[in-house]
Amino acid sequence: MPTTLLLNAMIVCLGEGDAIYDQGYIAVENDRIAAIGDMKSAPDANTFDEVIDCTGRLIMPGLVNAHTHTPMTLFRGLAEGVSLLTLDGWMTAIRSLEEVMTADMVPAAVEVACAEMIRTGTTTFADQYFFMEEIIPVVEKSGMRAALAYGIVELGDPIARERELAQLEAFLETIGSLESDRLQGWVGPHAFFVDNSPEMMQAERRIAAKYNTGMHIHISTTGEEDALTQEQYGTSAVTQMKKMGMLDAPIIAAHAITIPEADWPTLAEHEFTAVAAASACMRAGAEAAPVLGMHNAGINIAIGTDNVCNNNDYDLFLEMRMLAKLTSFREKRPGALKARDILAMATAGGAKALGLADEIGSLEVGKRADLIVLDRTGIGWTPLPTNDPFTALVYSVNGSAVTDSMVSGRWLLRDRQWTTLDYASAVKRQREDVLRLLALREEAENA
Secondary structure (H helix, E strand, C coil): EEEEEEEEEEECCCCCCCCEEEEEEEEEEECCCEEEEEHHHHHHHHCCCCEEECCCCEEEEEEEEEEECHHHHCCCCCCCCCCCCCCCHHHHHHHHCCCCCHHHHHHHHHHHHHHHHHHHEEEEEEEECCCCCHHHHHHHHCCCCEEEEEEEECCCCHHHHHHHHHHHHHHHHHHHHHCCEEEEEEEEEEEECCHHHHHHHHHHHHHHHHHCCCCCECCCCCCHHHHHHHHHCCCHHHHHHCCCHHHHHCEEEEEEECCCCCHHHHHHHHCEEEEECCCHHHHHHCCCCCHHHHHCCCCEECCCCCCCCCCCCCCCHHHHHHHHHHHHHCCCCCCCCCCHHHHHHHHHHHHCCCCCCCCCCCCCCECCEEEEEEEECCCCCCCCCCCCHHHHHHHHHHHEEEEEEEEEEEEEEEECCCCCCCHHHHHHHHHHHHHHHHHHHHHHHHH
């Protein structure tokens, strides 16, 4: 059983009691945290396979990016000035690219996305897209933890419905057969009522129940769902979802910008997570999500970057800062959300969304050894006696401070170098792929 001992670090546990060790240690055995505490009680280093001096470093739980579309790194820079939070914007800027995108373009794009997330502190992510046969091997190779949702756009087409449902079940069977427990399979309706019909929604609900999994959706980006359900059923989208049994499954709901306040208590009673993506919201010119109100109502909140056409990066430290500031701006008062609450959303909130609250999201004995190491000797940390670590992590530093990343006791990043991925090769292949993609789009437009 491999063992690792990390010594002399500031350790921010983010668990019950908010333990912080100014000079602490973490002992890892196999894939779990075996011990954690003050250096005064550190075990004998000679009994460990690997011993790392973390002087000048901070160790904290790995971040959870709760909403991504990893293949879309291929489209970065190709949707500027367009809101991708509307169906019209998506169809205008992205659909023409997706229609000519080929499966062999996906691996490099996903590898770039995983590399960027690892390099900036994310150890777990929730993805929703197509081409899952190509995505799964890359994520598996990366060593990251992920909830992969097969993305579905059906638009009420019966033929598309049958095809997508068959592919969804095949995907869930495939991911369920993997030896690794780091990858989960989820159902990924792009948006209830908007591009997934009620008939499709019912089928998706049945499949989620069959495979004991959840659904990763977009909701209330502009209020389209509520307009449609008010017209058809005379109710809000959430009320209709409850009537249809859609809330019986765990739901990861990206954006949640316009959910009526009257629906918050209903969502708080279910396994529903609202994923705040502040940068995407701001770039799209949308409203700021009522994160503080939903949080106070008891709804689980997580943080996501969304796709990199809408952001355009995977740095969850920057996303935490953006959400903290945007919430204060929306609420017209400073510190509307405490830095500690923001950190919880980026760690424990994401873990809860994925059903992994007992496994990740905090540094505690018995939990998986999913952790990141940050350099505290760079800019933004000082003065060390007075700059509270919670505040520093949210408002002062960014993902470039991350030096090391571990998932289940395995290093994915050591001394700022990837150990599982070849970033340079992936970037080269991605460049070739995007040039081919643009040529295919031009050919299609001229046909």
